[in-house]
Amino acid sequence: MATRRYRCYYTPRDALGHLNPSDTGAAPFVQFKAANGSSAREIAAAVTGCPVIDAVRIED
Template sequence: MNARRYRCYYTPRDALGHLNPSDTGAAPFVQLHAANAEHALELAQKVTGCPVIEATRIEG
């Protein structure tokens, strides 16, 4: 597998599990290695337990 780095933005949840988007509009993110963007989205969903908004490949 040729893993690449991705930054995945997600919508966090509050203590009761309800979606709690940021008041500033800036979404938190996790960075991880994955084979492609689709795989990165799946991994980010598993890691955060939250809906993932976007996966962006990090060059370099």
């Protein structure tokens, strides 16, 4: 199965588990390879434990 590189932006949580969006508007992200955008979102949510805002495919 072909994989592509994705950058997934997410909303971080504070120490108590509440959503803590950035004051600057810049969202943190994780980057990795996945089969498609849906898989990328699922992986990002599992890795970060946070809601994923967007998954963007990165062209190699």
